[in-house]
Amino acid sequence: MIADILAETTTRMARAVEAAKEDFATVRSGRANPQLFQKVMVDYYGSPTPLAQLASLANPEARMLIVTPYDKSALKAVEQAIRDMPNLGANPTNDGNVVRVTMPELTEERRKEYVKLVRSKGEDAKVQLRGIRRKSKDQLDALKAEVGEDEVARGEKELDALTRQHVDQVDDALKRKEAELLEV
Template sequence: MISDVLAETKDKMAKALEAAKEDFATVRTGRANPLMFQKIMVEYYGSPTPLGQLASLNNPEARTLIVTPFDKTALKEIEKAIVAAPNLGANVGNDGEIVRVTLPELTQDRRKEFVKLVREKAEQAKVSIRNIRRKAKDDLDSLKEVGEDEIARAEKDLEATTKTHVDAIDDALKRKEAELLEV
């Protein structure tokens, strides 16, 4: 019973950590990264569809990204969605076959805004991990047929797991901040 609760908690915390890393990848740095564009939603035949499902994304140069749609009829919608995407400020060009996205150089103020945004995302991830810990602690406390010593050991394991995942978020945050502030 205790091992089930701890295993489920570790799994949920690992997923929360992975989601935080994916969120960090969507924040723009000085380089064009295809991951920044994966979650952009494009109106495709009446339903919002992630850009990554409609086109291939390549970056031949540091600040340029080439979007090649699988269906050429979606070209205009893809272009509109990229222009409307928040936090990009990209210059978008369409030659009838591909969409060329050029990201302007980041200013120091813009870099600081992105650092602030990444810190907010990190804090949200930490809150998520703490909520998972709280639920696991409640689950452990609700176990009736288990001794207090075993629950106390399990809670120590739970705290260690929580600390490991929070530290991993902090490490990812430090890497992303360094990447953002690199000129």
């Protein structure tokens, strides 16, 4: 029973770390990257739809991205969704067939803002990991009557080690992203 709880916790924590890494990838660090637009939701016929499902993304230049909608009627909605995206500072232009997104040059001030944003996302990921840990600890505590306090105490030590390991993974990803952002 304890092993099952720990296995499920490991899976959930690994997913949380992957989600954090994906979240870090959506923060711009120099070159315009299609991953920046991963979280853009377009209002497509009244329902929010991920941009990747509505258009292809091409990266012809370092600071430019070309978004080609599969359905030309969605062109205005795609342009508006990109314009409304926070923390991007991009200026999309629509030529009737594609949306060209030119990314502004990263200034030192903008880089520092991005570092703050990434740190905030990292802290959110750690909070999520601690929430997973708390739920698992509650499940372990519920087993005290069945398996005994010693077994539960061993399980809690393993749980703490798992939590530490996954928090360290988030910290490592955060340090890499910060270094990438501050690199000129």
